[in-house]
Amino acid sequence: MLQIILGALMLGLLWAIMTIGIYITYRILGIADLTVEGSIAMGAAIAANCIYGGVNPYLATFLALLGGMASGLCTGLLHTKLKIPSLLSGILTMIALYSINLRILGKANVSLLRMDTVYTIFLKMSFLNNNLFVKLGITHLMPVIVLGIIVVLGIITILYWFFGTEIGCSIRATGDNPQMSRAQGINTNNMIVIGLIISNGLVAVSGALIAQQQSFADIQMGTGSIVIGLASAIIGEVLFSKRSFFSRLVSLVFGAITYRVIIALVLKMGMPANDLKLFTAITVAVALALPEFSSYLRPITKSIRGGASGAIRKQSL
């Protein structure tokens, strides 16, 4: 049981990074961005391919970050420069990324077994290799958990700072009220692009860390990730405080972990793994049907109508 819970904690921490990324576009900018489905696999593909080719795993993870940011930029430009509705822009990038990711990987999946990853140095640290952990059979989990906590805390700190700066405030204002933001001199198009870049960068890092944890990258790993992110965000909002921005970020992490615990438990109770996505989709659909979560539907309707930059022209004075 301890192994199951710690395993869920480990996965939750890694997926929390993606959840935070999705939160930025979905809740702060109000855009349902499907790019993430491609950028998570892209992060995994870049990291796996680089590590396989002998690149330092930390550098590989950094390159994954850059790759994710580039895909966010791509969606952002499609949306703001070509005026393609945000939902469609994300889908276009996602589809394009499928081919790009296949090219990066060279095949449908790449194994990283017995390769050095970002977790390797923690594996060698003696405080994570003590007798107790060995007896409990969790030595393979602890390095990921430790690194996961460090990365998640780092990201929360940076984002907390960033969204308090002038630029960060402008991004929040753009998601809140684009018309007002332009009247206050904010270049809303740029803010949307920056938000998408940060979001997809985080999602790709998440993909890179997940690939290194599971020792392989495969082309399908992004499928349904936006729904998983949404499920985690909703769980976080229900179970944990959401008053300040900081506690909101923390609640996303707890939400992602709780989601993994729930999944681990239903699997343990005998649900076939193939039904997981169905289970998640139904759970999210039920949650969205509840009035408390009606605000979660806003980004979707908005994205269909054209997203933050398109909606305003119609709504003239």
Next chain:
Amino acid sequence: MLSVSRVYKTFNIGTVNEKKALKNICLHLKEGDFVTLIGGNGSGKSTLLNCIAGVYDVDEGSIIIDGADVTKIPEHKRAGILGRVFQDPMVGTAANMGIEENLALAYRRGKKRTFKWGITNKERELYKEMLSQLGLGLENRLSDKVGLLSGGQRQALTLLMATLNQPKLLLLDEHTAALDPKTAVKVLELTNKFVTEGNLTTLMVTHNMRDAIKYGNRLIMMHDGRILLDIKNEAKQKLTVEDLLQRFGQASGEEFASDRALLA
């Protein structure tokens, strides 16, 4: 201060919905002019303000604000020299952000936004002092979300944001129309106070003829995309609602068609 020359704006060109909203508009405002703009529904008042603010590109003509030709400048870049308040109280503020955060966004209008803090403690003191001028008790609710405020409070806050850093031109588009009569009077009085104390060049759209006559030093009436009447200084001081209706009839050959204006 403002110079609008031969401006044309047509919506949905080449479709059955084609609408000539502005036809050859020329308008020149001197520094410190407080102009009230009146006209029936669909006469083009909002379109004119939106063209000046850069929400719409004009088809023809030029717009010069404080000596700078802004005709081709995008909306967010013009914003630095403008202050704007809209008819809908929801439009002017960000509902999910705090009162102080909204003010801080306005305070940085026209300035470069960097990685410095989005709001400083020194500013908070300034905002407190300014909010107390509104007399609505908002100075004690700095961190409250704007979405919690009433329409009148939001409109007063938007007005404060618009006038915060001495705009070259203040654009008010029926900013009291959505408020109850008592609140409307209050916001209008605040507007008058800010405009006269700051000597702000102002263009204020209103549907209320009495307000249009009472406030400002110049009155302009639009009809069907054109400027029909332009009444200044002494002539404006002597003006009555009846005069205005009569002169509108003479100039346009029609009855003034706005229930809201007549009821006032």
